Amino acid sequence: MKWQMVETKKGTRCRVLEGGSGAPLMFFHAAGGLLRDNPFLDQLAQGHHVFAPEWPGYGESAGEELLEDMLDFTLHGWDLVEALGLQQPHLVGHSMGGMIAAEMACLAPRDLARLVLVSPAGLWLDEHPIPDIFALLPYQIAEVLFHDPQQGQALLTGGADLSDMEALKDFYIGSQRRLAMAGKILFPIPNRRLSKRLYRLTAESLVLWGASDRLIVPAYAERWKTLIPHARLEVIGDAGHMLPYEQPDTFVRAVTGFLQR
């Protein structure tokens, strides 16, 4: 897979990881962004033409000041589809990316092929309050996100040596920039009333969840299933919130199985 830059009509400049051939598939990353290694994307690219954009505010993508609220984010998703010249792509979104993909599908239900939501954000259940990701100590992040926090920690830092002050500084600055952007739709409560719009969904949909997700617990999967009655739901074992990174093989099998049905 390789990187390319695209510019949207609104003026954001986004870096997109592209590869493979077949039906177009857009992958929208979570609040933490794409990690250094994203093996599940390579695997998805074996059967699909995969486009994984970095959101403005992430990595080399710029123009975050142009996007302020949920509608801006949603339209930006469609602006990227337009800028890449895609017709009816599959939309696959992870966590925050799932929230965005679901909003896109509600706004323009006929403009996508199928929808895959991977532990999506966007709903709130009073009886299962989601931990405040904006108030975590560095060492707590992996504990919340991964079934296996130790392995998760290594994935998060991408092998950077954080005892090196420069590396630590870069990591801190990057992380502050990413979460500042994510906060526009996730802070203080990751609920921008998507549930009121989900009735509009017509695309065939798959909801995937990690059985040991400690951030957005699997009770939320049931709520998604209630709100999108035609959706299929699959819960995958030995996986936390970062399911695509923790169980890439199972994840890719589930996604391709659904998309090729």
Place this chain on the structure above:
Amino acid sequence: MKFTWFNLMPWPYLPDDFRAQHRSVWVDIPNTLYDPRKGHHVYHEYLDQLEYAETLGFDGIGCNEHHQNGYGLMPSPNLIAATLARRTSRAALCVIGNSIASYNPPIRVAEEFAMLDVISGGRLVAGFPVGTPMDTNFCYGQIPALTRDKYREAHDLIMKAWASDEPFAFDGKYNQLRWVNCWPKPIQKPHPPIYIPGGGSIETWDFCLDYDYNYSYLSFFGYLRGKSLLDGYWERVAKRGKDESPYRAAFAQIICVADTDAEAERLYAEHCLYFFNRCLHVFPPFADPAGYRTMATIKYGALAQLTLARQKILENLTWKQLVDERFVIAGSPETVRQQLEECIKGLRIGHLFCLFHNGDMPDWKTRHSTKLFAEKVMPHLRDMWPEWKHDERWWMHPMDDRIRPEERQPGAEKVGAEWPR
């Protein structure tokens, strides 16, 4: 020099093992630690102290806004200022201030500040902080990355509401009001003096200079550490071609005065340590949500912002450290005078927010320290800036014929009841 007697109003009953048992004094502090019946006594004691400061000749008396905070009992500083407006008549009422990004709609601040200015006869000094991330983001739910934008809009609305003599429509991004018509309006024209309390955000400097507002650096870590930040501010003042009136800047400093340096330690050490050890025990992520600081500010001081490091400093603080590093200016009147002179000159400030009540300091010690300062220190520091003696641009301009409500109620001098222990 202008001296303002400031009370943060800390809760004095935090348990000895507070640090070990709880992760934060702010945001998610267990509210069972608050006892409203004791709180009744605490409020009145603190209010009495503020009124007492006026009788000793302090230029201003000050309060501020914090939420869900063990060292601040003033979610609404305007209520505090309102009680003071009825029991004082000479000191400026420094409300430093209202976190305007959190008010919905912020026209409420224009109205309440106007009420305070009118009731007090034009004695309001109006502070507009962005608000700490603990208050504005975690307690009041504002989105960090949009907080500054919302703050600017709130500021524009309030200032226009005060200035306008006719109703106007305000089509803001965060506030849409078809009929803005401030009623009542403040006495002070064109508006009360505006103070902008800043932590370390460099954008705040330009904002102050754009409008000629006072920049107030509120830190609990003393003038030695405050110097680099204020140096940056004064550089910016020079670069912008503004005059160098020291009254453009204010600084907050913890001060403890006793007859001798040793006596200061004996009287005040435990209370200052209570403040630093318990009251500043903030869960670091609450102090630094992504988006609250701009990228420019982060890059300016990047790792200094990693507040874990600061928390480490607080862990094993001793009185010697507090004094040596000037977190606290403490000692005999002469020691305090010398160090404050260094502080005032070094930072080039015309306004000093003096923190005499610290942590769980009992009333008599607070008054003892305050009185010694007023009598033996303050007079020697009055004329630090002779060349700017007549610069009143950053101070109140009250009515001459204002009512003196406290004179109708003699007995402002307190008969010393103690808090129930």
